[in-house]
Amino acid sequence: MLPIDIRPDKLTQEMLDYSRKLGQGMENLLNAEKIDTGVSPKEPVYAEDKLVLYRYDTPEGVTPDPVPLLIVYALVNRPYMTDIQEDRSTIKGLLATGQDVYLIDWGYPDQADRAITLDDYINGYIDRCVDHIREAHGVEKINLLGICQGGAFSLMYTSMHQEKVNSLVTMVTPVDFKTPDNLLSAWVQNVDIDLAVDTMGNIPGELLNWTFLSLKPFSLTGQKYVNMVDVLDDPDKVKNFLRMEKWIFDSPDQAGETFRQFIKDFYQRNGFINGGVMLAGQEVDLKNVSCPVLNIYAMQDHLVPPDASKALKGLTSSADYTELAFPGGHIGIYVSGKAQKEVTPAIGKWLNDHSA
Amino acid sequence: MSNETFFNDSWMDLQRKYWDSWTEMSRKAMGTEGGIGQLTNPWESALDNWWKALAPAAPDASKDFMGKMMEQGKVFFRFGEAFAGGKPGDGVSPTDGMAFWNKALEDIQKGFSGSMDDGGNVMQRMMSFWEMPLDNWQRMMSSMSPMPGDALRYMPHDQVKDSFNRVLSAPGLGYTREEQGQYQELIRASMDYQKALQEYNGFYAQLGVKSVQRMGGYIQEVIDSGKSIDSARALYDHWVMSCEAVYAEEVATPEYAKIHGHLVNAQMALKKRMAVLVDENLGAMNMPSRNELRTLQDRLQETRRENKKLSQGMRALERQVAALAGTPLEAPATAIRSVAPAKTPVRKKSATKSTSTD
Numbered sequence: 001m002l003p004i005d006i007r008p009d010k011l012t013q014e015m016l017d018y019s020r021k022l023g024q025g026m027e028n029l030l031n032a033e034k035i036d037t038g039v040s041p042k043e044p045v046y047a048e049d050k051l052v053l054y055r056y057d058t059p060e061g062v063t064p065d066p067v068p069l070l071i072v073y074a075l076v077n078r079p080y081m082t083d084i085q086e087d088r089s090t091i092k093g094l095l096a097t098g099q100d101v102y103l104i105d106w107g108y109p110d111q112a113d114r115a116i117t118l119d120d121y122i123n124g125y126i127d128r129c130v131d132h133i134r135e136a137h138g139v140e141k142i143n144l145l146g147i148c149q150g151g152a153f154s155l156m157y158t159s160m161h162q163e164k165v166n167s168l169v170t171m172v173t174p175v176d177f178k179t180p181d182n183l184l185s186a187w188v189q190n191v192d193i194d195l196a197v198d199t200m201g202n203i204p205g206e207l208l209n210w211t212f213l214s215l216k217p218f219s220l221t222g223q224k225y226v227n228m229v230d231v232l233d234d235p236d237k238v239k240n241f242l243r244m245e246k247w248i249f250d251s252p253d254q255a256g257e258t259f260r261q262f263i264k265d266f267y268q269r270n271g272f273i274n275g276g277v278m279l280a281g282q283e284v285d286l287k288n289v290s291c292p293v294l295n296i297y298a299m300q301d302h303l304v305p306p307d308a309s310k311a312l313k314g315l316t317s318s319a320d321y322t323e324l325a326f327p328g329g330h331i332g333i334y335v336s337g338k339a340q341k342e343v344t345p346a347i348g349k350w351l352n353d354h355s356a
Numbered sequence: 357m358s359n360e361t362f363f364n365d366s367w368m369d370l371q372r373k374y375w376d377s378w379t380e381m382s383r384k385a386m387g388t389e390g391g392i393g394q395l396t397n398p399w400e401s402a403l404d405n406w407w408k409a410l411a412p413a414a415p416d417a418s419k420d421f422m423g424k425m426m427e428q429g430k431v432f433f434r435f436g437e438a439f440a441g442g443k444p445g446d447g448v449s450p451t452d453g454m455a456f457w458n459k460a461l462e463d464i465q466k467g468f469s470g471s472m473d474d475g476g477n478v479m480q481r482m483m484s485f486w487e488m489p490l491d492n493w494q495r496m497m498s499s500m501s502p503m504p505g506d507a508l509r510y511m512p513h514d515q516v517k518d519s520f521n522r523v524l525s526a527p528g529l530g531y532t533r534e535e536q537g538q539y540q541e542l543i544r545a546s547m548d549y550q551k552a553l554q555e556y557n558g559f560y561a562q563l564g565v566k567s568v569q570r571m572g573g574y575i576q577e578v579i580d581s582g583k584s585i586d587s588a589r590a591l592y593d594h595w596v597m598s599c600e601a602v603y604a605e606e607v608a609t610p611e612y613a614k615i616h617g618h619l620v621n622a623q624m625a626l627k628k629r630m631a632v633l634v635d636e637n638l639g640a641m642n643m644p645s646r647n648e649l650r651t652l653q654d655r656l657q658e659t660r661r662e663n664k665k666l667s668q669g670m671r672a673l674e675r676q677v678a679a680l681a682g683t684p685l686e687a688p689a690t691a692i693r694s695v696a697p698a699k700t701p702v703r704k705k706s707a708t709k710s711t712s713t714d
Contacts, residue, residue, distance in 0.1 A: 007586075010586065010587070011588055014587055014588055014589065015588075111649075111653075112653065114650070114653055115650075115653045115654045115656075115657035115658075116657065120657075120661060124661070124664060124665075127668070128664070128668060131668070131671070135675070135685070181608075183607065183608060186608060186610075186613050187607075187612075187613055187616045187617070188617075189613055189617070190613050190614050190616065190617025190618070190621075191616075191617045191620050191621060192617075192620075192621045192624070195621060195624045195625065195628065196620070196621075196624045198628065199624045199625075199627050199628040199631065200624070200627070201646075201650070210493060214607075216600060216603075216604075217603070218596050218599045218600045218603065219596065219600055222596065223592075223593070223596045226589075226592065
């Protein structure tokens with residue numbers, strides 16, 4: 001028997017089926033409405049430069065936790081990933097558990113923001129948002145939830161302002177940036193970051209997109225589009241796919257000076273492990289983190305490998321350190337059905353238990 | 357005519373006509389050695405014509421995505437075309453099993469090595485799949501440069517390198533010697549970027565060969581199992597798996613890290629030389645240069661930083677004074693609206709408290 005036995009008549013039928021699905025799918029695409037970003041109702045409560053701090057509405061019948069929660073998202077993507085779909089929203093899940101949720105939207109930096117430093121983000125923007133929330137609620141401490149790069153920011157912030165943080169949750173957060181399976185780290189070792197920043201000013205989002213897509217180019221820029229034909233006949237699935245597609249390519253430019261320090265200090269020098277990260281003349285020391293810590297990682301994460309996140313264990317002085325492993329990927333931890341059933345409720349419960 | 361009518365009636369009718377014709381041509385070509393290799397995939401042509409007609413009407417939100425789908429749809433069916441009744445070369449009978457497919461894979465490898473000419477049109481289109489990583493780079497480059505991302509891709513390099521180096525090594529003369537030096541640096545940076553791009557491209561060509569070998573291993577497994585691949589989709593999926601597996605192994609090597617770094621650094625160096633020339637020209641026109649603007653930005657940011665810290669300190673002092681006086685504190689100017697004080701419910705603790713895990 002031949003290993004490949006594709007008869008012309010069978011191939012014709014397969015192509016006709018594909019064409020039919022494609023035709024039906026195209027109709028849904030042509031009729032697609034504007035892609036919304038963020039499905040849960042929220043209100044802006046504080047603004048500074050490009051930054052907007054949002055507070056999400058507490059659902060009816062839910063008693064909010066007395067300690068508010070601030071979500072710190074990464075700079076390299078947009079935060080609506082946490083609230084991208086009606087039935088798969090991390091924000092909605094947290095609200096349902098009684099969290100009083102705030103989220104920082106960093107906005108889209110332009111060349112006027114080139115000189116913003118990592119210190120400006122950590123001890124400036126984040127600190128003033130925290131102070132605003134503390135003052136609004138009349139509390140001394142709040143809970144922090146850092147996501148990916150936002151988790152690294154949250155670790156730095158907590159280490160320098162422990163008196164303002166009640167408990168800390170990190171999700172798919174890189175701590176050890178030089179684990180053997182970290183492709184991004186391997187690639188950046190030979191890049192002259194100073195040359196890049198001196199030349200470009202801000203680092204374009206397109207460059208970051210290229211880097212992320214280069215991790216799995218055939219799947220992410222090829223096979224994905226062939227496979228999606230199978231679901232394009234469902235308008236709701238089309239809409240959800242377009243939401244994801246928008247998010248994937250919606251990468252803000254990075255403020256040059258922040259990018260310079262973050263990449264050099266963490267990806268090239270592995271700052272959390274080796275030390276030497278300086279903010280406002282003060283060295284960042286994770287031993288100053290003494291509050292309860294919940295560290296969540298994704299077991300199939302190719303962007304932030306599990307070992308990169310698990311390295312946090314032992315680096316802080318927290319007497320209450322918990323790890324939670326999610327059997328999925330970097331994006332699935334926010335949008336998969338399994339994550340909604342397991343991860344978000346676990347976060348809510350942990351926060352409630354540590355907010356008394 | 358509504359879109360629905362077009363898709364439900366005309367579109368499907370068009371497809372049936374195309375595939376009826378293609379099937380008939382395929383049957384005729386079965387008895388013609390090498391004939392199928394010359395056929396143009398009618399589905400691709402139909403898709404091209406259809407997309408050209410419809411693309412202008414597509415909403416912006418979907419257009420880019422639809423374009424990607426069109427392109428990958430073509431790749432998908434090239435695989436089916438390549439193997440459906442195809443004969444890779446002379447002297448090998450389909451009944452020889454693995455030998456037949458070894459010949460097909462060898463032809464693909466030759467194509468990656470550049471030794472296959474027009475006779476391998478079908479195979480060459482299949483190999484274009486491996487241009488995807490390079491295409492990604494070029495698209496990104498185009499978005500950041502006034503020049504097309506592939507501007508230097510086909511420019512001869514080795515043949516002119518010696519001549520260029522000789523010209524570039526000449527010292528500048530006369531009143532414009534500095535300007536001559538600037539352009540020499542620009543050309544050097546351009547040549548270095550071109551070299552880096554060729555290294556990047558060459559690296560992927562090698563990966564293409566390895567992917568073919570990986571695919572060959574998979575086909576051998578199919579033969580050993582006594583089964584067969586009977587759909588284009590399965591064939592396409594396994595080709596993607598082979599490519600992705602080889603890619604993941606090779607791009608994790610130090611060699612690739614160097615190639616990647618060289619490409620990015622060379623691109624940045626070239627762009628920097630361009631920026632220098634732009635600044636020179638802006639200065640000549642008595643206009644602010646990029647360097648001047650950056651200096652202003654740095655000074656402004658420093659001032660803003662100090663101002664924000666002072667404001668934050670003052671706010672803290674105001675809170676202390678208000679606390680001592682027992683009076684409510686007004687919201688800061690940057691607050692969009694006041695947040696009502698949260699209620700203070702009493703929450704029951706769970707029976708067991710979470711503890712650290714080993």
